[in-house]
Amino acid sequence: MxxxxxxxxxxxxxxxxxxxxxxxxxxxxxxxxxxxxxxxxxxxxxxxxxxxxxxxxxxxxxxxxxxxxxxxxxxxxxxxxxxxxxxxxxxxxxxxxxxxxxxxxxxxxxxxxxxxxxxxxxxxxxxxxxxxxxxxxxxxxxxEQLSLMPAPTRLAHRLLMIAAGYGGEIDEPRRILQLPQEQLAAMLSLSRQTTNQILKDLQGQGIIGLSYGEIEILDAERLRVLAMV
Incomplete structure (x- = not known):
């Protein structure tokens, strides 16, 4: 090629x-x-x-x-x-x-x-x-987030950043993230259990959807509210 x-x-x-x-x-x-x-x-x-x-x-x-x-x-x-x-x-x-x-x-x-x-x-x-x-x-x-923000806020903000390519892409933000939970936990310095519980809570609110190795953003506006952006 x-x-x-x-x-x-x-x-x-x-x-x-x-x-x-x-x-x-x-x-x-x-x-x-x-x-x-x-x-x-x-x-x-x-x-x-x-x-x-x-x-x-x-x-x-x-x-x-x-x-x-x-x-x-x-x-x-x-x-x-x-x-x-x-x-x-x-x-x-x-x-x-x-x-x-x-x-x-x-x-x-x-x-x-x-x-x-x-x-x-x-x-x-x-x-x-x-x-x-x-x-x-x-x-x-x-x-700054690691020092000042609670874990759910940090997680919501990180999902939005990943979806937007950390501000480095010209495409529209992605809805589906190829992101295993253990990798998300490691990014945020959180335990796997804490990360899973926060994601389950967001899923229960209809903000995200979860499947194996994937996170789907269903309601970006509500996720932004949680991320305080």
Whole structure:
């Protein structure tokens, strides 16, 4: 498949769609396709930075596991989002582990290739800084919610954010989220039992529907009220 064939999928993302066409072309010409089987590791904490990735199919789980086996799930990166840019700026080792979720297809721009491109066109550092700053804002929001908001409010807000692609998509918010409850619990630093009880309560109110590995948003307005947005 020609790299340009992936352009329509990437154009669904706010970041890529707002890039100058010349930069879009440069990025696509530098990419390689990378495929992951379910659960396959892309990189681990402490690895040297290996470049920038875009998710085309499937998803990538970004997080860490402690010595007791408890997982902190930082993010579930889905199409058409990009990730891996932090190491581009500081050259430091990877801060978290990344694993494929389902059959996963990625575009990969190697670190040295992208740095060479940026050396030739230094103005393009700014769009990459904007990609990183968007994620930094989301991190601050999540930290604030963790400290100040009750669990049901945090859960409702996270469902809305996931449905809207964390503000990074141009499509309408999704109604059906491919999201197992254990992954949602790990994102919110909640127990599986607490997460299940909150979801059951929302289901009982007719705000969401639950099925295996899926959450359907039935009443987005009432969910927004609960999320205080």
């Amino acid at each position: 020609d790299m340009q064939d992936w352009r329509p999928r990437l154009m669904r993302g706010q970041w890529f769609s707002q890039l100058p066409v010349s930069l879009q072309d440069s990025l696509l010409s530098a990419t390689k396709v990378r495929r992951l089987t379910p659960g396959q590791r892309l990189f681990k904490r402490g690895d040297r930075p290996c470049g920038l990735y875009a998710v085309l199919e499937g998803a990538v789980r970004i997080g860490a596991v402690n010595e007791q086996g408890k997982e902190a799930l930082l993010s579930l990166v889905e199409a058409p989002h990009w990730f891996g840019e932090i190491g581009l700026f500081d050259g430091q080792p990877r801060t978290h582990d990344a694993f494929g979720v389902g059959q996963c297809t990625l575009l990969h721009i190697p670190q040295n290739v992208l740095l060479a491109l940026l050396d030739q066109q230094p103005l393009h550092w700014r769009p990459l800084a904007l990609l990183m700053s968007h994620k930094l804002r989301l991190t601050f929001i999540n930290l």
